[in-house]
Amino acid sequence: MIRVNMTQYTEFDQFTRDMRLVFSNAMLYNAEGSSLHNIAVCLLEELECKLEELESRAKETAMKREEEAQLESLSKIKEDEQKLESLSKSKEDELKLEALGEDEPQQLKPVIVSTSIASGKKVKAQVFKKKKKKKQKKKKYRLRGRSSETAKAHRG
Numbered sequence: 017m018i019r020v021n022m023t024q025y026t027e028f029d030q031f032t033r034d035m036r037l038v039f040s041n042a043m044l045y046n047a048e049g050s051s052l053h054n055i056a057v058c059l060l061e062e063l064e065c066k067l068e069e070l071e072s073r074a075k076e077t078a079m080k081r082e083e084e085a086q087l088e089s090l091s092k093i094k095e096d097e098q099k100l101e102s103l104s105k106s107k108e109d110e111l112k113l114e115a116l117g118e119d120e121p122q123q124l125k126p127v128i129v130s131t132s133i134a135s136g137k138k139v140k141a142q143v144f145k146k147k148k149k150k151k152q153k154k155k156k157y158r159l160r161g162r163s164s165e166t167a168k169a170h171r172g
Contacts, residue, residue, distance in 0.1 A: 035063055 025031045042056030 032063070032067060036060065039063065 039056045039060035043053050043060075046052040046056070
């Protein structure tokens with residue numbers, strides 16, 4: 017018991033070995049049937065029982081920790097998959113915009129739209145504000161020197 021107070025045990029096995037030795041010596045040096053021998057037998061049995069409980073608890077704790085570590089690992093994997101999916105979705109959107117010839121997503125512009133003529137209520141609805149592309153103006157075909165009737169006949 018002096019070792020416990022002086023903290024000379026570095027491993028639990030050293031402590032259990034010493035306890036078994038104490039009880040074995042008590043049984044060896046005291047006659048069988050004596051009170052000290054019987055107490056040593058009971059204490060040794062109790063020690064072995066408690067050690068089995070501790071061992072099973074330690075195994076359960078180790079298994080729980082392993083399961084928690086696996087769950088945490090799966091959680092991190094799912095987070096990484098979500099980040100990757102988000103990144104690929106934004107990259108996909110960028111590629112679509114490039115294909116459409118646009119640099120950035122279309123901006124929403126609020127517009128007032130009447131919902132009911134009878135009630136006169138108005139609400140704001142979101143519509144897309146499209147970027148204006150430069151279009152070449154089409155030249156109108158002009159018939160010079162002809163009357164409007166002749167021009168209509170040629171168009172029609």
